[in-house]
Each structure stands twice: as structure tokens, then as C-alpha cells.
Amino acid sequence: MTKPLTAKGAATRQRIVAGASAEIREHGLQTVTLEDICRRTATSKGQLFHYFPGGRDELLLAVADHEAARVLDDQQPYLGALTSWTAWQAWRDAVVARYRHQGQNCPLGVLLSEVGRQTPASRAVVTALIGQWQQQVAHGIREMQLATKIAASVDADRSAAAIVAGIQGGVSIMLSTGELNHLEAALDSAIEALRTA
Amino acid sequence: MTKPLTAKGAATRQRIVAGASAEIREHGLQTVTLEDICRRTATSKGQLFHYFPGGRDELLLAVADHEAARVLDDQQPYLGALTSWTAWQAWRDAVVARYRHQGQNCPLGVLLSEVGRQTPASRAVVTALIGQWQQQVAHGIREMQLATKIAASVDADRSAAAIVAGIQGGVSIMLSTGELNHLEAALDSAIEALRTA
DNA sequence: ACAGTTCTGGACTTGAGAGTCCATTTTGCG
DNA sequence: CGCAAAATGGACTCTCAAGTCCAGAACTGT
Known part of the structure; x- marks a missing residue:
């Protein structure tokens, strides 16, 4: 029901989204x-208005x-x-490396700090993202619990929430101060x- | 060297800053x-331009x-x-209560996610804030260590950094999703x- | 190939908000 | 009082970016 779109049209639309994303990551939303x-x-x-009648x-x-x-x-x-x-360590290193390497060029930071609050629809996108992320981390914790490498007493969802918050805060701070610490x-x-719990 | 300012002038200037802060907290920077x-x-x-010749x-x-x-x-x-x-618990409750109570009306969120990246000068303000905050938390950790309530092996500065990041992330997420979890x-x-370390 | 649809380009309109300017009022002070 | 400096009000200009419009090119299926 979305729209009749030819192959060429779809490609153009996609090109616009990708270009807009890159432009925003590089120069900021505003x-x-x-x-x-x-x-x-x-x-x-x-x-632009042909593919996005709702405009900006x-x-x-x-x-x-x-x-x-x-x-x-x-x-x-x-x-x-x-x-x-x-594996946890590799993940940690991947996250840190990514932000060390790309600095300001950060989709998450842009999303959460700039796009997220604008409209109800974009809030929904951010909420969904956070939910999925947290779920994947929680899943990892549960697997470790099954393997008795993490105490069963740990609340997987709550710990996952804390971890996601920590990452998000770390990224926000990096975007404002430039420091990765x-x-x-x-x-x-x-x-x-998680290890010592 | 700043400016000759009468009492009345200073009051007006102050009124403008306070009003602008409130307006931004309520409706967002943009x-x-x-x-x-x-x-x-x-x-x-x-x-406005008399007191802030540099404009916006x-x-x-x-x-x-x-x-x-x-x-x-x-x-x-x-x-x-x-x-x-x-005392730690009371602090934790105060932070949570504050955000539960005022929702979007949040100076930190606005600062970090909207003002922070704009100009070098405002980045400096944010950086200083984070530094002071982290330092106060670290100071608390060290006092607890002196009283042997926290293991001496804990790196106070690093833990404080993690805590500040966690709060910041939690607040960011709340601003985008509305959830306080x-x-x-x-x-x-x-x-x-900190307790179990 | 031809009719209808989709795609493309770019000139134009419109609105909003930052910043300017200056006339007028108030204040500080000798 | 009386002058100079500071404070105030608000109309005006200028810029810039979102959004509109339409004419023409390219593509689709029959």
C-alpha cells in the first residue's frame, strides 16, 4: 500500500536516505x-518531496x-x-573501537540526542532500538547463566538496562567532551x- | 573589564538568562x-542584544x-x-525522584544533548560540569574506602566515571522513551x- | 509506438526568526 | 538641576531554508 515505485525510483529514494544520514552524521541535524x-x-x-511528501x-x-x-x-x-x-570482551572492544575510530560520526548519538525527541514517530524508533539492544544483551547474560558463568541471582533484564544506559551515557559524554574514558x-x-556477582 | 552594569541592568540580564533557561527546558532548544x-x-x-551583543x-x-x-x-x-x-541510597533516590518528577524538564539533558556540541565554548562548560560531578562522586568513594566500606582496590576515578556515564545514559534514554527504568x-x-567489590 | 505514469530539475513563493537601528526613557552622579 | 551613560521598546531589514509548482524527460506495460 505504500506507493508504486519503479526500480529507479526506489534506488533514488534509498540514495537520498543514505546521503541524508551521512550528511547529518557529519554536520549535525540542525x-x-x-x-x-x-x-x-x-x-x-x-x-525529495516526491519521495517524502511529508517533507523534512x-x-x-x-x-x-x-x-x-x-x-x-x-x-x-x-x-x-x-x-x-x-566474547564479551570482544564486544566491548568493538564498541569502544568504533567510537574511538569514528568520533563524532555516530549514528546512535545523533539518533538519541537529536532526532529522538522531535516527533512521536521518531521516539518510537528510538524506543524500539533501545528495546532490541537491551534484549540482545539480556540474552547474552542468560546464556552465560545457563553455562553457570554468571550467578543465577543476576537479573538479566535489569543488568542489560544498566549496560545500555552506560554505553549511551559514555557516548553522549564523548560527543560533548571528546573523551572516551x-x-x-x-x-x-x-x-x-557481572563477573563478580 | 566585562561591562559597566547598573543594578537594574544586572537584574534584567539575570532575568533574561533565567527565563531563557526555563523556556528551553520546557520547549527544547531548537x-x-x-x-x-x-x-x-x-x-x-x-x-536582549544590549546584554548579549553576540546574539543567540x-x-x-x-x-x-x-x-x-x-x-x-x-x-x-x-x-x-x-x-x-x-547516604548513597539517599543520593540515588534524590536523582531518580528528580527525574521522575520533572520529566522532560531537565537541565542536564538539554545541556548535554542539545547545547553541548554547538560551540567550543559550550563544550567547555559541559566538560567542566562532567569533571566536577565525577570528582565529587570519586571523593565519596574515597571516603568510603577510608572507612573501609569499599575495597581499597577499587579505582575511584574510574568507577565515578562509570557512574556518571550511567546516569547520563539513563537520563538520555528517559528523555527519548519516557521510561525511567x-x-x-x-x-x-x-x-x-561498589558494595560487592 | 503510444498512452499513462513516474521521475527529474529548478525557479518561485512564503514564512519565520536573527539581528539592526534609533528614538525615548530612566538612572547615576557631580 | 542637568548632562552623560545605560536601559528600553519596537519597528524594520535581511537571510535562509522549507515547501510549491509545473514543465519536460524517462520509463512502464500493452
């Missing part, structure tokens, strides 16, 4: 204009979806297989806590 | 206009300073006297970790 996006993606205003808001929502997918994808395969302490400390402390 | 601020504070454009940016910087002070003040007296587990989980897990 400073990016539709014209910037047109320039970058070699499209025109007409096309609708495009931003599509960008939010796109970015949300990236956040989880970028943590794979680690996040999906937290079955040993080595907090992210590392949050992850290390959380994992350490 | 949606608030200078005219909104004028209306709320019963001032005019002329006054300069005003925002003053707001950032103002809000940064609130963040720490609002956690007192708890944050300054983390000398027993009861993550903030509570982060604080509880962090304190629990």
Missing part, C-alpha cells in the same frame, strides 16, 4: 538543510530507521553471541560487575 | 526563539553556565556527603558493584 542533501545526493527538491519530518524518520539499523548491525557478530567472557569505564565496570 | 524569550521575560529585542550564541552560553550550576546544586546536600551506604538500573547496579 545545520543540515534539504539543499545540502540534494547537493550531496545529486537530486533536486522535486525528487518524513525524511528524518526514514533516516532514523536507517540509523537504528546501523547501530545494531555495527555490533555484530559480537552482540549476537555473548557466550563466553572472551567514560565509555570505557562504563563498559568495564559493568562487565566486571 | 524550537525556542528570541521572541519567545522576550515575551516570557517581558523584555525587548533591544535589551552568547545568550545560550550564559544559559549553559546557569544550567550547569543547577545540575550539581540539585543533587545537594546528598552528592557532597557520600559517607555511608545510607534505565536510570534506576544504572544507579542500582553501580552502587551494588
Whole structure:
């Protein structure tokens, strides 16, 4: 029911979303204009409003979806297989490395701190992302519990919530201060806590 | 060297900053206009630019300073006297209660997620805030260590960094999803970790 | 190939908000 | 009092970006 879209049209639409995402990651949500996006993606205003009749808001929502997918994808395969302490460490390293390497260029930070609060629809995207993420971490904790590597008394969901919060806070702080310490400390402390519980 | 300011002038300037802070907390940074601020504070454009010749940016910087002070003040007296587990719990409850009670109306969230990245000057304000906060938490940990209530092996600064990150993440998530779980989980897990270390 | 639809380009309109300017009032002070 | 500096009000300009519109090119299926 969405729309009749030819192959070419779908490609253009996709190009716009990807270009807008990149532009926003690089320059921030507030400073990016539709014209910037047109320039970058070699499209025109007409096309932009053709594919996103709702204008800026609708495009931003599509960008939010796109970015949300990236956040989880970028943590794979680690996040999906937290079955040993080595795996947890690898995941931790992957998360830290990613943010060390790309600095400001961060989908999650943009999503949560800039897009998230704007409209109900984009809030829903963020909420779903957080939920999935937390669930995957919780799943990892439960697997470790089955293998009796983590005490059964640990509340998997609650610990997962704390870990996700720690990462998110670490990333926020990094985006504002440029320092990575907090992210590392949050992850290390959380994992350490799971170990000794 | 700043400026010759009469008592009346200083009062007006102060009124503008306070009004702007409130307006931003209530409606978000991007949606608030200078005219909104004028209306709320019963001032005019002329006054606004008289006191903040640098315009919007300069005003925002003053707001950032103002809000940064609130963040720490609002956690007192708890944050300054983390000398027993009861005190830690009281602090934890104060933080949670504050966010439960005021929801979106949050200086820290606004600061970190909206103002922080804008200009170098506002980044500096945020960086200083985080530093002070972390230091106060670390100080609390050290006092507990002196009283042998926390193991001496704990790295106070690193743990404090993790705690601040957890709170920040919890607040960010709350601002986007409306749920308080993550903030509570982060604080509880962090304190629990200090206890059992 | 041809009719209908989708896609594309870009000029144009519109609205909003930051910043300017200056006339007027109030205050500080000798 | 009386002058200079500071404070105030508000109309005005300027810029810029979102969104509109339409004409023309490219593609679709029959």
C-alpha cells in the first residue's frame, strides 16, 4: 500500500536516505538543510518531496530507521553471541573501537540526542532500538547463566538496562567532551560487575 | 573589564538568562526563539542584544553556565556527603525522584544533548560540569574506602566515571522513551558493584 | 509506438526568526 | 538641576531554508 515505485525510483529514494544520514552524521541535524542533501545526493527538491511528501519530518524518520539499523548491525557478530567472557570482551572492544575510530560520526548519538525527541514517530524508533539492544544483551547474560558463568541471582533484564544506559551515557559524554574514558569505564565496570556477582 | 552594569541592568540580564533557561527546558532548544524569550521575560529585542551583543550564541552560553550550576546544586546536600551506604541510597533516590518528577524538564539533558556540541565554548562548560560531578562522586568513594566500606582496590576515578556515564545514559534514554527504568538500573547496579567489590 | 505514469530539475513563493537601528526613557552622579 | 551613560521598546531589514509548482524527460506495460 505504500506507493508504486519503479526500480529507479526506489534506488533514488534509498540514495537520498543514505546521503541524508551521512550528511547529518557529519554536520549535525540542525545545520543540515534539504539543499545540502540534494547537493550531496545529486537530486533536486522535486525528487525529495516526491519521495517524502511529508517533507523534512518524513525524511528524518526514514533516516532514523536507517540509523537504528546501523547501530545494531555495527555490533555484530559480537552482540549476537555473548557466550563466553572472551566474547564479551570482544564486544566491548568493538564498541569502544568504533567510537574511538569514528568520533563524532555516530549514528546512535545523533539518533538519541537529536532526532529522538522531535516527533512521536521518531521516539518510537528510538524506543524500539533501545528495546532490541537491551534484549540482545539480556540474552547474552542468560546464556552465560545457563553455562553457570554468571550467578543465577543476576537479573538479566535489569543488568542489560544498566549496560545500555552506560554505553549511551559514555557516548553522549564523548560527543560533548571528546573523551572516551567514560565509555570505557562504563563498559568495564559493568562487565566486571557481572563477573563478580 | 566585562561591562559597566547598573543594578537594574544586572537584574534584567539575570532575568533574561533565567527565563531563557526555563523556556528551553520546557520547549527544547531548537524550537525556542528570541521572541519567545522576550515575551516570557517581558523584555525587548533591544535589551536582549544590549546584554548579549553576540546574539543567540552568547545568550545560550550564559544559559549553559546557569544550567550547569543547577545540575550539581540539585543533587545537594546528598552528592557532597557520600559517607555511608545510607547516604548513597539517599543520593540515588534524590536523582531518580528528580527525574521522575520533572520529566522532560531537565537541565542536564538539554545541556548535554542539545547545547553541548554547538560551540567550543559550550563544550567547555559541559566538560567542566562532567569533571566536577565525577570528582565529587570519586571523593565519596574515597571516603568510603577510608572507612573501609569499599575495597581499597577499587579505582575511584574510574568507577565515578562509570557512574556518571550511567546516569547520563539513563537520563538520555528517559528523555527519548519516557521510561525511567534505565536510570534506576544504572544507579542500582553501580552502587551494588561498589558494595560487592 | 503510444498512452499513462513516474521521475527529474529548478525557479518561485512564503514564512519565520536573527539581528539592526534609533528614538525615548530612566538612572547615576557631580 | 542637568548632562552623560545605560536601559528600553519596537519597528524594520535581511537571510535562509522549507515547501510549491509545473514543465519536460524517462520509463512502464500493452
